[in-house]
Amino acid sequence: MEEGMSGGFCIQTPARRGGSSGGGGVGTGTGTKCGRWNPTAEQVKVLTELFRAGLRTPSTDQIQKISSQLSFYGKIESKNVFYWFQNHKARERQKRRRVSKDSALLHHQPSCPQQLDHHDHIRPTAHDPPPTKYFTEINQASCEPQGAIETLQLFPLNSYPEPEPWKLRMFSDELKENDAAFACTIGRERDHPPLDLRLSFF
Amino acid sequence: MEEGMSGGFCIQTPARRGGSSGGGGVGTGTGTKCGRWNPTAEQVKVLTELFRAGLRTPSTDQIQKISSQLSFYGKIESKNVFYWFQNHKARERQKRRRVSKDSALLHHQPSCPQQLDHHDHIRPTAHDPPPTKYFTEINQASCEPQGAIETLQLFPLNSYPEPEPWKLRMFSDELKENDAAFACTIGRERDHPPLDLRLSFF
DNA sequence: ACCATATGAATGAACG
DNA sequence: CGTTCATTCATATGGT
Secondary structure, three states, X not given: OOOOOOOOOOOOOOOOOOOOOOOOOOOOXXXXXXXXXOOOHHHHHHHHHHHHOOOOOOOHHHHHHHHXXXXXXXXXXXXXXXXXXXXXXXXXXXXXXXXXXXXXXXXXXXOOXXXXXXXXXXXXXXXXXXXXXXXXXXXXXXXXXXXXXXXXXXXXXXXXXOOOXXXXXXXXXXXXXXXXXXXXXXXXXXXXXXXXEEEEOO | OOOOOOOOOOOOOOOOHXXXXXXXXHHHOOOOOOOOOOOOHHXXXXXXXXXXXXXXXXXXXXXXXXHHHHOOOOOOOHHHHHHHHHHHHHHHHHHHHHHOOOOOOOOOOOOOOOOOOOOOOOOOOXXXXXXXXXXXXXXXXXXXXXXXXXXXXXXXXXXXOOOOOOOOOOOOOOOOOOOOOEEEEEOOOOOOOOEEEEEOOO
């Protein structure tokens, strides 16, 4: 949460990632109203209409326009609209995927269960902004290490190296012996000495 | 989705999560079922500091170094660092672009009684458009009642790495107003003026 | 009160 | 780089 921390500083989970000393006391709600956006009925209605009309991934401009219009019905920010569409779309697909699972159960098809079709666009004007390329390999099928392994291997998976795809860009490192250094010392009362992170950049 | 992540460890349970609607009980908390990198508070802090110090696109070497150092606090890979910076940078811009509007035109109809509309509470420590100099910003996870005070010392060696690289080019108004428009009129009940939501998408 | 669900918000990972 | 997807966390709300 560098700067995320939306909802002000209200009740953010004390330390969820640290894993240490799970502070779990979340019971007290202290129902501060202004914690997260609570859309009004009208806002939801408009958003739903837009979604049903086929709008799935509004651009930044669209988001702002929508937000502006909806602000008439109550407090709203652009990011709310953004998240709304993100969530709505994701949840719909999520549900869809769950349903599509049972069908695979019948066929016992070892191959990939074929991703759910993505033609749920109800375009009012036959427009097609994004060709909808969500072709994520939802494969990831059961991580069952054992069991009937009848997966047809077309080609060895770990044949070619493919070490770090994310490093494909990185041009030649021009690390110079610069004097500028950034030292960050974080000392926690843990069982380790204060780490002295010293990086030279530029 | 490879999920292999160079090594293939963690047999992450394939989204079982009680069947649906993640979250749920608060008890789940840090399931810490590794499937994807879950940075620790210390790691996030260091990364954030580096970012604040001006590091935006670390080179391969820098990524390696950072990853090495941060591995002390928990499992981490180079690609995590790489992605972290990518995301952080992208989201900052994205957010800033979104926040820019929607504050001027607030019709703010007295539909909702209570609502001290200071919708700036979302960013407790708003980022720094102006030159950033204050490094006493340890404002993360403020709700930590624990006595675990992390002593983060940041001392510039030469001079504070004044992040001058804030001269990112802004591709202003690259989008043209298309004539395709979608009008959504929601005037079901007459309890509100017939809002004519007209959005031009695509 | 607790539990269950719905949903807003955040972010890691990846794609184009 | 900007965008998109998936997953997870957090919270508001309603049912029992």
